[in-house]
Amino acid sequence: MREPSSMTRRTLSKTFGLLGLALAYGFSGHVALAQSALPSWNDTAARQRIIDFVKATTTEGGVGYVAPADRIAVFDNDGTLWTEQPFYIQLGFMLDRVKALASQHPEWKTKEPFKSILDGDLKGIAKGGEMGIVELGTATHAGMTTDQFNKIVTDWFATAKHPKTGKLYTEMTYLPMRELLGYLRSNGFTTYIVSGGGVEFMRPVTAELYGIPPQQVVGSTIATQYAIVGDVPVLHRLPKVDFVDDGPGKPAGINKFIGRKPIFVAGNSDGDYEMLRWVTAAKGPGFAMVIHHTDAEREFAYDRQSSFGKLDKTLDEAERRNWLIVDMKKDWKTVFANE
Amino acid sequence: MREPSSMTRRTLSKTFGLLGLALAYGFSGHVALAQSALPSWNDTAARQRIIDFVKATTTEGGVGYVAPADRIAVFDNDGTLWTEQPFYIQLGFMLDRVKALASQHPEWKTKEPFKSILDGDLKGIAKGGEMGIVELGTATHAGMTTDQFNKIVTDWFATAKHPKTGKLYTEMTYLPMRELLGYLRSNGFTTYIVSGGGVEFMRPVTAELYGIPPQQVVGSTIATQYAIVGDVPVLHRLPKVDFVDDGPGKPAGINKFIGRKPIFVAGNSDGDYEMLRWVTAAKGPGFAMVIHHTDAEREFAYDRQSSFGKLDKTLDEAERRNWLIVDMKKDWKTVFANE
Numbered sequence: 001m002r003e004p005s006s007m008t009r010r011t012l013s014k015t016f017g018l019l020g021l022a023l024a025y026g027f028s029g030h031v032a033l034a035q036s037a038l039p040s041w042n043d044t045a046a047r048q049r050i051i052d053f054v055k056a057t058t059t060e061g062g063v064g065y066v067a068p069a070d071r072i073a074v075f076d077n078d079g080t081l082w083t084e085q086p087f088y089i090q091l092g093f094m095l096d097r098v099k100a101l102a103s104q105h106p107e108w109k110t111k112e113p114f115k116s117i118l119d120g121d122l123k124g125i126a127k128g129g130e131m132g133i134v135e136l137g138t139a140t141h142a143g144m145t146t147d148q149f150n151k152i153v154t155d156w157f158a159t160a161k162h163p164k165t166g167k168l169y170t171e172m173t174y175l176p177m178r179e180l181l182g183y184l185r186s187n188g189f190t191t192y193i194v195s196g197g198g199v200e201f202m203r204p205v206t207a208e209l210y211g212i213p214p215q216q217v218v219g220s221t222i223a224t225q226y227a228i229v230g231d232v233p234v235l236h237r238l239p240k241v242d243f244v245d246d247g248p249g250k251p252a253g254i255n256k257f258i259g260r261k262p263i264f265v266a267g268n269s270d271g272d273y274e275m276l277r278w279v280t281a282a283k284g285p286g287f288a289m290v291i292h293h294t295d296a297e298r299e300f301a302y303d304r305q306s307s308f309g310k311l312d313k314t315l316d317e318a319e320r321r322n323w324l325i326v327d328m329k330k331d332w333k334t335v336f337a338n339e
Numbered sequence: 340m341r342e343p344s345s346m347t348r349r350t351l352s353k354t355f356g357l358l359g360l361a362l363a364y365g366f367s368g369h370v371a372l373a374q375s376a377l378p379s380w381n382d383t384a385a386r387q388r389i390i391d392f393v394k395a396t397t398t399e400g401g402v403g404y405v406a407p408a409d410r411i412a413v414f415d416n417d418g419t420l421w422t423e424q425p426f427y428i429q430l431g432f433m434l435d436r437v438k439a440l441a442s443q444h445p446e447w448k449t450k451e452p453f454k455s456i457l458d459g460d461l462k463g464i465a466k467g468g469e470m471g472i473v474e475l476g477t478a479t480h481a482g483m484t485t486d487q488f489n490k491i492v493t494d495w496f497a498t499a500k501h502p503k504t505g506k507l508y509t510e511m512t513y514l515p516m517r518e519l520l521g522y523l524r525s526n527g528f529t530t531y532i533v534s535g536g537g538v539e540f541m542r543p544v545t546a547e548l549y550g551i552p553p554q555q556v557v558g559s560t561i562a563t564q565y566a567i568v569g570d571v572p573v574l575h576r577l578p579k580v581d582f583v584d585d586g587p588g589k590p591a592g593i594n595k596f597i598g599r600k601p602i603f604v605a606g607n608s609d610g611d612y613e614m615l616r617w618v619t620a621a622k623g624p625g626f627a628m629v630i631h632h633t634d635a636e637r638e639f640a641y642d643r644q645s646s647f648g649k650l651d652k653t654l655d656e657a658e659r660r661n662w663l664i665v666d667m668k669k670d671w672k673t674v675f676a677n678e
Contacts, residue, residue: 146594203598214598226587226613233616235594248565255485255574259542259553274565277572
């Protein structure tokens with residue numbers, strides 16, 4: 001396992017007391033872990049299946065045993081580790097960037113999708129078609145160096161708030177999933193994010209939010225170009241898509257960045273379908289879970305079709321492929337840390 | 340740092356007793372380490388500079404201290420970790436693949452660069468121009484699944500031999516560099532390969548040769564495509580270059596795959612120049628070393644211009660940028676493990 005940073009240790013210690021510290025260091029025994037593991041999960045079959053799988057893969061000499069180096073776990077991000085409603089957090093970033101940059105772009109007043117954003121008309125964003133969306137992405141994600149973009153994202157996360165709850169976006173992560181990440185790591189798993197979101201949009205916050213360092217974040221990328229400015233080498237972010245880590249791109253991304261087949265996968269939409277298939281088709285152990293957003297009161301309830309993605313084919317096939325459907329309302333005692 | 344697995348801990352403990360265990364956990368004093376470190380290096384200024392840098396970055400409270408999570412070290416592969424003469428090992432693979440596949444491709448008898456390869460005319464390979472080289476690469480690296488390619492490469496390395504020494508290619512790694520990788524890891528560094536070679540050509544052997552797992556190998560990639568064959572998901576390797584991890588591509592590759600700035604870099608040609616600049620331009624500590632092939636007797640001697648790469652601009656600027664030039668003949672006691 002990758003050791004949690006001292007910052008993560010402090011955060012875990014503050015949040016969970018001694019248990020968190022023990023989890024962070026992975027010193028506790030498996031039985032003790034199983035009893036105290038995943039405290040924000042209700043004591044349902046879902047929680048038990050996760051614990052049984054981890055127990056099987058870590059029991060030396062058992063039929064399901066997996067060596068630590070092969071204990072790779074991959075997690076989708078939007079809707080799996082943090083909320084994706086009423087829109088992806090990265091879209092929230094784009095909307096705020098358009099407003100922040102509008103004075104430098106008078107042409108946006110009459111050009112979609114910028115016009116709709118500046119008019120506060122979210123539904124109008126799609127008016128410019130797919131090209132408009134790509135233009136929105138590149139206008140807000142390219143044209144600066146990687147260091148500059150890192151700072152823009154970091155600064156944004158420090159204050160940006162969720163439109164419905166008014167909490168910081170960084171407070172909109174699911175506590176049960178953060179516990180699951182820690183539980184897996186304390187059992188020798190290496191945890192990765194495999195998300196359709198931009199790699200460099202996620203990396204500035206994943207270590208603090210999830211204990212996942214930059215090199216364990218797989219996602220969509222745009223092309224960069226090396227240049228010397230003054231005597232200093234920089235990487236310019238170009239307005240050009242390099243890799244889309246979504247749908248069939250997810251197994252390709254896992255192969256490209258990780259180069260191993262994971263044995264544990266969590267997702268929440270048909271954008272994760274191919275990744276779910278990839279992990280569970282391998283010979284040997286393969287555990288897949290699908291987060292089902294069923295809790296209108298504590299989060300959002302949306303089923304097969306939402307404004308930002310589908311959960312259709314995946315639900316259809318979950319039972320026969322033995323994928324665990326996690327019912328947020330039923331299986332989670334707590335959704336957010338600070339409810 | 341990546342914690343050593345329990346298996347590694349046990350092995351070290353068995354082999355070296357308490358000292359090994361202390362090393363595995365990084366608890367031992369630096370002086371003890373420094374005395375036994377890098378035994379295949381002569382006691383020259385080069386060895387001392389490496390040890391001094393590691394000591395500075397790992398001494399808590401010191402001005403040069405670097406937290407373990409930021410101790411990222413990146414290594415070129417060809418000519419830095421294993422031999423690249425008389426040709427890149429990956430070219431050796433291509434030559435053998437062309438011969439193995441020739442009976443299925445009667446047209447190769449008259450088509451460059453295949454004709455020259457089948458005629459044993461190495462110098463003629465370039466006759467087909469750049470397009471010919473790309474065609475050679477895709478003919479030998481694409482058209483199969485990722486699992487199939489992994490097996491082809493693994494099988495090839497099991498028997499393929501170096502044309503000059505007659506040793507297995509896997510015996511052509513530099514012992515001093517393998518010691519350096521282990522020394523850095525025992526001091527909390529995470530070690531990566533950042534090579535112009537194909538990621539999936541290197542990954543099957545890097546764990547065994549260098550202790551570097553697949554997810555820590557950055558290199559050139561070709562595009563893959565997800566497909567279902569029968570009911571099994573596979574990734575097809577397409578005859579299409581995805582990313583070239585060479586020259587200015589190396590900082591881009593580091594940014595894309597690792598997402599952190601390394602503090603230690605080793606290379607041996609102008610293909611590493613931008614990566615050397617990238618690592619040593621960062622604020623804070625940055626150590627760069629350049630392997631200079633000066634030993635015609637034990638390996639090969641080539642200087643500013645060789646058949647497969649240049650070391651020109653890099654040598655010119657090494658002194659003023661404080662990059663360490665490692666003189667193989669002078670600084671290495673041993674070159675290969677089994678001399």
